[in-house]
Amino acid sequence: MTFRTRFAPSPTGPLHLGHAYSAILAHDMARAAQGQFLLRIEDIDRDRAKPEWEALIFEDLSWLGLTWDEPPIRQSDRRDSYEAALDALWARGLLYPCSCTRRDIAEALTAPQEGSAPPIGPDGPVYPGTCRNRPRKGPRPRDAHLRLDMGAALAAIGPTAPRFTETGPDHAGTIFTAPENYLGGIGDIVLARRDFGTSYHLSVVLDDAAQHITDVTRGADLFEATRIHALLQRLLDLPTPSYHHHRLIRDETGKRLAKRDDARAIRLYRAEGVTPEDIRRRIGL
Known part of the structure; x- marks a missing residue:
């Protein structure tokens, strides 16, 4: 190859x-x-x-x-590709609309557990699931952020944990992520933003597949986000490249x-x- x-x-x-x-x-x-x-x-x-x-x-x-x-x-x-992927995930019941602001999320995370810091994932504070029970039927909404239901996503891919091969200087080898780490350490990430129509996480896995990328070379600050990308590749039946996360200048x-x-x-x-x-x-x- x-x-x-x-x-x-x-x-x-x-x-x-x-x-x-x-x-x-x-x-x-x-x-x-x-x-x-x-x-x-x-x-x-x-x-x-x-x-x-x-x-x-x-x-x-x-x-x-x-x-x-x-x-x-x-x-x-490439917006048509992003829209098609979102439609497919929505049809499978894996997305839900979210209207929470950053302030809403911060208040929800701090109110019930005063004195303890909320868990931080690749996208910042792990979303507490405030909107998770909102309706998911009918056409995919365009006027709200769309979040991935992480629990439903893990159920959809089955028992085999997502994995990727890393060749960078800090984490060389096969990288696995346990389901509990997705749920507690990453949470329900945003896959479509109301203003962009997509998100970095969704677009990057679709774009890498479209360009037939075999080896992703990028900064170490994106290493943790690669756990999300490996999961999305499984959900969307896309190949998982090898990754090389290099040092930062x-x-x-x-x-x-x-x-x-x-x-x-x-x-x-x-x-x-x-x-x-x-x-x-x-x-x-």
Whole structure:
């Protein structure tokens, strides 16, 4: 099987050194394996995604010397796929509408157990199930968030725990997640947002399958979310790639870089006369 990996930036700001590390590492791994490196533009956030940021992504990656082996795909062109998956999950009774705000969830989690911190999952505080008993019949609602009923999802996949293969530096091996950890440590995650029409978790597993990705290369901050992705792949009968969660590039204080860290934006290094080889040295590649 041909090694296929991808870099999947969001066009919501300039690429920084952390993006450079992830993109170059994925590109180098693909070339070393005589495989393929693909590009995906994750632009489901239509309010923040801008054409000028997308254009800068292409400029920065080309300046770094990276090439991709197929035309890039955009999530904004794949809404029909997300809608079809949501319809299928809704028809199986695995989704329910939720109207809770973040404040509602915080109050529900803290009120009955004062003094103890609520459990935190890959998406933040684990949802307490406030809306779980809302009706699930009729057409899939478009005016509410849709949550995955985690208990029903686990029942649907049967007794074999979801698993994935990890090749990164911190968790190499086969990773299993017990049902109790899904229920207590992850909970009923949002799979469709009223404003986006989908969610990162749903779109990423569908997009990786559509691009025939065999090896996902991404930051260690997404390791825990991969437990969700392995479950969704089982529910949707999609292949589970291997995963490589790499180290994060941090600033002098140890804080992970974000797009607001414009001082480390690749475009500024380019303007200062820094070379792609200099960038590789700065990020340890």
